[in-house]
Amino acid sequence: MPESQNATACLVTAAGEVFYGRGFGAEGEVVAELVFNTAMTGYQEIMTDASYASQIVTFTFPHIGNTGVTPEDDQGPDPVAPGIVVRWDPTEASSxxxxxxxxxxxxxxxxIGIGGVDTRRLTRAIRHGGAPHVVLAHRADGIFDIEAMLRKARNWPGLVGLDLAREVTCAQSYRWTEGLWSWPDGFDKAPKKDAAPFRVVAIDYGAKRDILRSLASSGAEITVLPATATAEDVLAHDPEGVFLSNGPGDPAATGAYAVPTIQALIERDLPVFGICLGHQMLALAVGAKTVKMGHGHHGANHPVRRNQTGRVEITSMNHGFAVDTQTLPEGVRETHVSLFDGSNCGIELEGRPVFSVQYHPEASPGPQDSAYLFQRFADDMRRRRGA
Structure with missing residues (x-):
């Protein structure tokens, strides 16, 4: 919708571009970073992924809203992405x-949602210029103060240096036993792959529910702890393995309190498995550095090469920061690489049961090429148990 006539929503970028459209969802105004996601399914999983805190999502696939919503697809208690941008207005649910x-x-x-936007143009702008700071507003009366919105977009500090894990983590510890969904029974309530389930502590930087379900279905009995948990907090549960979850924000900011915990756990020779922000936390803990990406990786069709075998996995990703491969210290091996831009997508510690990946092997949404990683974590714990 190129003109303001009849518009009930407006998106203003810090560069001064203005996009008008039709608003839906809540009325109001929000300032955030704008990213695009190329997934063709799973808009509800994307919106409830805590990794999207302070990010407005532009969907490149036009059919958003056509399958409605169901509590079974929520990856957290509420949507975290503050807003979305779509090409076509959401249609009546048909599912x-x-x-x-x-x-x-x-x-x-x-x-907040805005429809009727040229999402191809917006996506090209993000690809060429990086993820911009924007203000998105929805008003039924269609009255927008563009200059004020522009000032807010330009004054917003952005995600660099921002610790968002504290905002999305759990308030207190809890147990998780629910497994993956399957037809026709729904979620597995008590998965038992081993007579004695592995005791796993998951540190919650913004954990998605289907990651926890994947861990449970691989034979884990999970205790979830807040992002600020210390090594003593973790070890008090006598874990056989530690999981580092996904999450939002600048990994260096979260690392200020998370890195000492992870370093202490590595020294105990415990199996450790990290995903997304958890991958970045592990990299920081072993001495590497992270960098802000131009527009990040957001989608369910990202090709990643597994260096050990040369096999290419199609993966689901959502991250705006990356591990700087050039800073990986001796004794840390790069295991996976993005075939889009060559950025790091996985590491492991030589001689230790410690590894992590940048992408989402639980595939919610996305392909399941990388589900083997949960089994690898279980195998590491099984070997330690038998030692």
């Missing part, structure tokens, strides 16, 4: 699983 419309769901949870 036997739907229990509500996307627009109603967003309105009840204070999330």
């Amino acid at each position: 036997w699983r739907a229990v509500a419309e996307l627009t109603d769901w967003m309105a009840k949870r204070g999330r």
Whole structure:
């Protein structure tokens, strides 16, 4: 929608570009970083992924909202992405699983949407110029103070130096036993792959539910601890393995308190498995550095090469920071590489059961090429148990 006439939503970038459209969801205004996601399914999983804190998502696939929403697809208690941008207005839900419309769901949870936007143009701008700071507003009366919105976009400090894990982590520890969903029974309530499940402590930097379900289905009994947990907090649960979850924000900021914990756990020779922000936390703990990417990786079709075998896995990704491969110290091996831009996508410590990946092997949404990583973690714990 190139003109303001009849517009009820507006997106303003820090560069001064203005996009008008039709608003849906909640009314209001939000300032955030703008990213694009190329996944063709899973908009609800994306919006409830805590890694999208302070990020407005532009969906390149036009059919957003057509399958409605269902609590089974939530990756957290509420949507975290503050807003979304779509090409076509959300249509009436057409799915036997739907229990509500996307627009109603967003309105009840204070999330803003704008439809009728040229998302191809917007995506090209993000690819060439990087993820911009923007203000998104939805007003039924269609009255927008563009100059004020522009000032807010330009004054927003951005994600660098921002510790968002504290904002999305759990308030207190809890147990998790639910496994993956399967037809026709739904979620597995008590997965038992081993007579005695592995005791796993998951540090929650913004953990997705399907990651925890994947761990449970691989034979783990999970205790989830807040992001600020110390090594003593973790070891008090006598874990056989430690999982480092995904999450939002600048890994260097979160690392200020997370890195000492991880370093102490590595010294105990415990199996450690990290995903996304957890991968970046592990890299920082062993002496590497992270960098802010131009527009990041957000989608369910990212090719990654597994260096050991040369096999290419199609993966789901959501990250705006990356591990700087050039800073990996001796004794840390790069295991996976993005075939889009050559950025680091995995590491392991030589001679220790410690590894991590940048992408999401639980595939919510996305392909399941990398589900073997959960089994690798279980195998590491099994070997330690038998030692």
